[in-house]
Amino acid sequence: MTAAGPPSPPTAVRPFTLVDLPGVYRVCLRTGDSGRDATALYRDPDLLAHIYAAPYPAADPGLTFVAHDEEGLLGYVVGTADTYAFEEWLAEHWWPPLRGRYPEALATDPGDGTLDWQRVAHIHQARPVDEPLYERFPAHLHIDILPRGQRTGLGRRLMTTLLTALRGRGVSGVHLGVGSGNPRAHAFYLAVGFTETSRDDWGAVMVMDLTQ
Numbered sequence: 001m002t003a004a005g006p007p008s009p010p011t012a013v014r015p016f017t018l019v020d021l022p023g024v025y026r027v028c029l030r031t032g033d034s035g036r037d038a039t040a041l042y043r044d045p046d047l048l049a050h051i052y053a054a055p056y057p058a059a060d061p062g063l064t065f066v067a068h069d070e071e072g073l074l075g076y077v078v079g080t081a082d083t084y085a086f087e088e089w090l091a092e093h094w095w096p097p098l099r100g101r102y103p104e105a106l107a108t109d110p111g112d113g114t115l116d117w118q119r120v121a122h123i124h125q126a127r128p129v130d131e132p133l134y135e136r137f138p139a140h141l142h143i144d145i146l147p148r149g150q151r152t153g154l155g156r157r158l159m160t161t162l163l164t165a166l167r168g169r170g171v172s173g174v175h176l177g178v179g180s181g182n183p184r185a186h187a188f189y190l191a192v193g194f195t196e197t198s199r200d201d202w203g204a205v206m207v208m209d210l211t212q
């Protein structure tokens with residue numbers, strides 16, 4: 001009979017390093033269908049993270065934080081302090097090589113239920129837009145945790161770590177978008193202190209004032 005070992009230590013949250021990048025891509029895909037696994041929706045497993053995860057640590061590695069367990073990367077939060085400046089950075093540095101890698105001809109629905117074409121359209125259509133919302137809430141973020149790490153307090157810890165970093169930079173506020181198909185994430189954002197500022201068919205924009 002083997003004695004039970006010591007309890008495993010709480011999962012560490014730490015700043016992103018480049019070795020975390022493959023794990024970030026995997027977690028992004030496996031949570032990319034309104035919080036559920038999007039693997040079956042994409043022929044190209046990298047497309048989602050090319051847009052919603054990887055550019056953040058490339059533009060500003062100081063605002064991405066990750067959590068690992070013994071199986072690998074468990075979750076991350078990615079953020080930018082200044083959304084408009086980030087969009088300008090994307091236009092200059094990020095979209096051009098991706099537009100070469102994914103020609104616009106791929107932005108056509110093949111009719112088989114896969115969604116690569118929508119992401120390719122995004123890569124080609126994205127332009128910097130200085131929204132009025134950015135004045136008070138210039139930062140934005142994305143947070144994703146694999147199912148085995150959910151509802152353990154890790155989302156709150158990752159979020160608190162990023163919000164502390166944003167406050168440390170004197171950022172006045174942060175916004176995010178949550179799809180209407182993801183009520184669990186909506187409940188999480190309310191629980192950690194976001195409020196809803198607008199709602200549409202696609203989902204809701206939520207904000208948090210960081211000056212208080």
Ligand SMILES: CC(C)(COP(=O)(O)OP(=O)(O)OC[C@H]1O[C@@H](n2cnc3c(N)ncnc32)[C@H](O)[C@@H]1OP(=O)(O)O)[C@@H](O)C(=O)NCCC(=O)NCCS
Binds near residue numbers: 150156187191
């Ligand atoms: C949404 C997500 C980041 C939340 O992280 P988490 O680690 O599961 O949440 P936590 O355990 O830290 O919970 C923090 C608070 O949110 C609340 N919460 C979390 N998930 C919830 C749910 N499904 N329903 C209701 N409340 C929820 C908790 O009750 C908790 O409140 P409390 O501390 O006052 O008890 C995580 O579940 C996730 O990555 N999901 C899949 C990807 C995703 O949907 N990302 C968001 C895309 S917009």
